[in-house]
Amino acid sequence: MSRRSYSKHIPDFRLVTHYGESGRSVVHSANPWTKAVLLVAVVSLATVLTDIVLLTALFIVMLAAYKLARLPLGVLLGWFTLPVMFVVTLTMLFVFTEPGDEVVGLDLLGTRVSISDNGVILMAKLLLRALAVVTFSLTLFMTTKYGQIAGIAHRTLPRALATMFLLSYRFLFVTSDEVTDLLDAMHARNGGLVKGVTRQSRLFASIFGHAFIHAFERAERISKAMESRGFSGEFPTVERLPRPSARGYVMMAVAFAAVAFSAYCRYFDQELMRWL
Amino acid sequence: MAHIHLEDGAFSPFWVIVWSLVAAGLVTLALIIIGRKETSPRKLAIAAMCTSVGFAVFQVSIPIFGGIHLNLTPLIGILAGPGLGSLAALLINVFSAAVGHGGWGMIGANTVVNVVEVAVSYYVYRLVRTRFKLDRFASGLGAAVVALSLSAVAIVAIVGISGIQDSEQTKEEIVANMVVIAVVNIAVGVLEGVVTGYVVSFIGRVRPDLLRDTEGVAEKDPAPAEGA
The missing domain is CATH 1.10.287 (Helix Hairpins)
Incomplete structure (x- = not known):
């Protein structure tokens, strides 16, 4: 762990590495290639999905993966401050300017200032996407040894x-x-x-x-x-980097099938997603 | 600072792919520039140190305008050059995405913005220092302010072109919202420019050899000494 870190709101790389090197869980023992490919799938899903219920489901699944890795939830909540701050800061103007029905408003110097429902939903969706990805991203780095990350970087870059x-x-x-x-x-x-x-x-x-x-x-x-x-x-x-197991290949296939299905529903058949 | 602090899902898949391809092109160009001449382990180590200091400084939040940070990419550009500086910018964005400081899908767009800063600051510094013979503080200040102002415009352009996913606002309305952020970025850019000027002067006094490559032309035609 770091002697100190700037704040409890910023992930401490020493703590992240400590969990990566010493943790013992199903996620720690999973193949690093599988976890890296799953991160790509999670980022793709967060980008492709537009339904707030599905985005909430994605976030819950990521939290479950984090918990499955036996990682501390309190630390994660502190680290959420950074992405939450960025999303809120940047979407604050959109909350007021997004077209939609007024949720709450007031007259200020003769001008109506109001928060719209679509603005709030936009902020909520961006928050869910950000938190889902950050949770899995941290899960990946907190369950993978430095040598394995080095091996992936060495082979892909x-x-x-x-x-x-x-x-x-x-x-x-x-x-x-x-x-x-x-x-x-x-x-x-x-x-x-x-x-x-x-x-x-x-x-x-x-x-x-x-x-x-x-x-x-x-x-x-x-x-x-x-x-x-x-x-x-x-x-x-x-560090020797073994190939993913058969179960790893299945997980990757399922994840990318979900991405492909979501993309199909979004761009070709929106009714299909509503029907589901 | 010039960094698109949007998280994953803010841009549609199409624009994530577009900006990632543009960034991949720029990084490939940087790798070609680096590959043309022998890069010593010392230069690689210095560029890696620039990356880690840049990332560390990136995380220091200054409590004004609701919390801002410097990113020192113009300084990295001046010290490491456009080739290694571009790689450093990419890596800072990768490390930042790992901790939720901008999304993984935003690495492409962020890298485009940061490469603009690195390249513009390097060439403006070199031009001002060698052609106009200004001192290191003025050269560093000018290079950083020009680079950060251009990158603030690049941010507005990138978000304006891409739009925000799920937003029903027109591109003009999104640009109007982003202009407020660009103005703050440019104001902070001036502050960062002053800091960059001081740091470059400081490095020039303590370790002038670190600026030798950037001021290469000045070796034949020496630039005026500090304070001259």
Whole structure:
């Protein structure tokens, strides 16, 4: 677990890795390829589905998968703050401007300001989609070992991108602590992130400038150490990635059949979904 | 900051595919640029560090305008160049999507926006520093403000073109809503520009070698010293 994280609202990569490495559940033992492909299916379903009941069902299924992985629900609820904040911030204007029946409103300086039913439904749908995907995304990373993620990245990404991905994933822990240390130092001196534009800018510059300089110096030390051990830009992976089991293939087939069926209903036969 | 904070399902499947293909094209271009010259492990390590610092800074919320954050992609562009900087932008978006800071389906659209920032900041900085001989602070400030203003326009354009799924608003109404967000983005862009200017000056004083590639032309025709 991290010494500290910025806040309990932002997923802590050390905690995520801790669960990934040490957890014992059915989901932990599932094949990493299966889980990665299922994430693609969940993102596709969240994008294709438009019915609020089905989106709610998708969210509930994702929560069930999270619980099946024996992961802490309280932590997840705290981490929901980030996606919820983004959806609410961006759809706030739509809640007022979306055409539809008035749910609640008031006259403000001669202008009618009202919240429409379609605006509320739009926000609810976007929230359900976001939370369903975030829940499964976190389930994937909290149930998969680093070596397995590295193996998938190594096999699916171009060499330069895979190397950068794997190095930056490793560096994340140190840089997060670095930034947190600098923020702690600022708070210890009674500083804050909002203190007038001039002071604020210099404050940010010193925090981020130091973070970058330290990061560069560390990167150079690490690259020298890696080169002295024979690193030539190719990241070796030792984790064996087995093929998905027959049950894994069935799950992937079912997930993509659901995506294909939802897409068919949406674009070719909307009555079929209503009938179901 | 310039980042489309829409979560999965905000764009229709068609537009998710379109922006993902555009982003894939840009990333392929970046990989070709990188592949043309030998990329040392040191450069890869520095670009990876840029990615992780960029992501770490990305998560620091500043309590103004209801909560904003800097993303420092212009700074990454100036330091890592358009090739490695574009890959860093893509990876920051991947890590962010993993924690719910923007959706997986939005990685394409976000990467397009961030690649604009990285490339514009790199070339504007290089131009201003070498052609107009301005100091590092002014060059960094100018590059970041131009890059972030263009990316704010790119965000409005992308959301305006794609529309919001399930919304019955016309594209003009959606653009009108997004303009408010773009104005906030540009205001924060000026703040980030000042921060970028200070950071570039700081790095220029402490580790000028890190800016050597970006200021490459300046080696033959030296740019004025800081404060000159």
